[in-house]
Amino acid sequence: MGARTKHLIVIGLVALHVFMLAAYTLPSAYVPGKLHVLSVRYVRPLFHQQWHLFAPDPPLCSCALEVQVISGEWHPLVNASLDPLPRRMARHLAEYVQDGVAEGEHRPLPILQQAIRSMVHDITVETDSLQFRLVEECVQDPDLPKDRKTRITMLEFDRP
Amino acid sequence: MSIQWSSVRWFRTAVHVWLLGYMALALPDAELLWDPGIAPLSVPPGIFRFVTHALGTWLPVGYAIPAAFLVGVFAIWELIRPGKWWRALVIWILYTSLMNLAWSAASGGQQLIANMLFWSIFLPARSQPTTTGALQNVKEIVGLSAFWIIRLQLVLAYAVTAIHKLTGDLWTHGQAVGVVVTDPSYGPLFMAEYPVLMQLLTYGALIFQAGFAFAVCWRPTRIAWMVIGVFFHLGTGLGMGVPDMAFAFLACYPIWSRSNSVAIVPGTSTFN
Numbered sequence: 001m002g003a004r005t006k007h008l009i010v011i012g013l014v015a016l017h018v019f020m021l022a023a024y025t026l027p028s029a030y031v032p033g034k035l036h037v038l039s040v041r042y043v044r045p046l047f048h049q050q051w052h053l054f055a056p057d058p059p060l061c062s063c064a065l066e067v068q069v070i071s072g073e074w075h076p077l078v079n080a081s082l083d084p085l086p087r088r089m090a091r092h093l094a095e096y097v098q099d100g101v102a103e104g105e106h107r108p109l110p111i112l113q114q115a116i117r118s119m120v121h122d123i124t125v126e127t128d129s130l131q132f133r134l135v136e137e138c139v140q141d142p143d144l145p146k147d148r149k150t151r152i153t154m155l156e157f158d159r160p
Numbered sequence: 161m162s163i164q165w166s167s168v169r170w171f172r173t174a175v176h177v178w179l180l181g182y183m184a185l186a187l188p189d190a191e192l193l194w195d196p197g198i199a200p201l202s203v204p205p206g207i208f209r210f211v212t213h214a215l216g217t218w219l220p221v222g223y224a225i226p227a228a229f230l231v232g233v234f235a236i237w238e239l240i241r242p243g244k245w246w247r248a249l250v251i252w253i254l255y256t257s258l259m260n261l262a263w264s265a266a267s268g269g270q271q272l273i274a275n276m277l278f279w280s281i282f283l284p285a286r287s288q289p290t291t292t293g294a295l296q297n298v299k300e301i302v303g304l305s306a307f308w309i310i311r312l313q314l315v316l317a318y319a320v321t322a323i324h325k326l327t328g329d330l331w332t333h334g335q336a337v338g339v340v341v342t343d344p345s346y347g348p349l350f351m352a353e354y355p356v357l358m359q360l361l362t363y364g365a366l367i368f369q370a371g372f373a374f375a376v377c378w379r380p381t382r383i384a385w386m387v388i389g390v391f392f393h394l395g396t397g398l399g400m401g402v403p404d405m406a407f408a409f410l411a412c413y414p415i416w417s418r419s420n421s422v423a424i425v426p427g428t429s430t431f432n
Binding site for chain 2: 001006007009010013014017018021022025026027029030044045046047048049050051052053054055056057058059060062063064083084085086087088089091092093115118119137139142143145146148
């Protein structure tokens with residue numbers, strides 16, 4: 001096989017792969033529906049990736065979950081000094097809960113409830129009767145992002 | 161269009177050092193990260209789940225910590241004697257399974273490394289002796305394809321995130337970085353005291369990410385963009401608390417460290 005043929009095959013393979021990745025990761029408005037479905041079937045099983053951190057816009061409302069301990073004080077779900085990975089877990093859980101609250105659902109899904117309860121094991125072993133709340137700090141004017149308004153939503157949990 | 165072997169060597173080293181760093185970060189929090197009670201198992205359909213979700217399908221989730229140690233050992237082995245496809249395969253399967261098990265702590269950087277590790281299975285570590293035959297042809301095609309997919313994967317990540325940002329309002333109006341640094345989950349808050357700097361950083365990040373695909377085509381711009389990239393990722397990684405994401409991108413930079421400018425500009429490829 002000649003060098004030119006080999007290079008043409010390589011170009012074809014690479015172009016096809018990158019094209020499918022682009023169809024999968026670009027904003028859906030730019031990708032025809034059928035092509036997007038095809039790209040999901042190709043990319044998702046082995047090459048899943050998403051590139052929209054802080055995009056199209058960073059969230060205007062921060063979110064954090066807090067737990068009320070026996071003394072009545074509210075604590076963050078994880079210690080702020082913990083490693084980045086547990087902090088990210090707590091943030092992702094808060095984002096899922098925030099999505100539900102935005103749709104008027106104050107009772108998180110059962111798997112989220114289980115996950116949230118499991119995360120507070122280092123605060124207290126008694127997790128059945130704990131109260132949880134979502135604390136959001138929302139930007140009012142993007143030109144003055146420091147001026148955030150705090151919004152607190154009490155969450156309803158099922159009895160285990 | 162040929163493989164740049166020094167780029168491959170540095171790239172493999174950087175990715176495996178990142179892996180060791182990730183395991184060092186993850187292992188102290190192993191009980192939290194890989195506890196299915198916190199991140200309930202989410203196994204997709206299809207036969208590929210047996211490789212991307214080995215932990216949770218055929219491998220019990222209780223084996224997560226030994227799997228992480230094995231990844232560490234194999235990564236060190238790859239640093240010392242690089243280039244065994246079966247070792248790369250084991251690393252990719254176990255790393256991807258660990259990442260998917262801890263899906264609630266996953267990030268784009270971790271996904272980037274998972275993709276790079278997959279293509280590293282097919283990427284030769286050194287130049288092969290020149291022989292002929294069908295098998296050699298296949299090896300050359302697969303190796304060269306893997307090399308260029310790895311390169312373009314990095315370019316694609318920057319380009320796609322820039323396009324997503326250009327569809328929003330806060331990035332195009334210079335307000336996005338100000339909103340991020342005042343978010344208590346990210347920070348650092350003190351930067352919000354300098355609104356002009358926030359605006360410059362917003363547009364700067366956008367130009368950096370949108371321009372990466374063009375900058376890598378020529379040596380001077382490639383070097384300049386990568387120097388900017390080091391500061392950009394160190395700043396976001398350490399300042400905003402996303403170190404695995406930041407260092408994942410930096411670990412992939414060496415794949416572009418050596419390049420023939422002419423050969424990658426469309427229409428002027430030499431096919432040498």
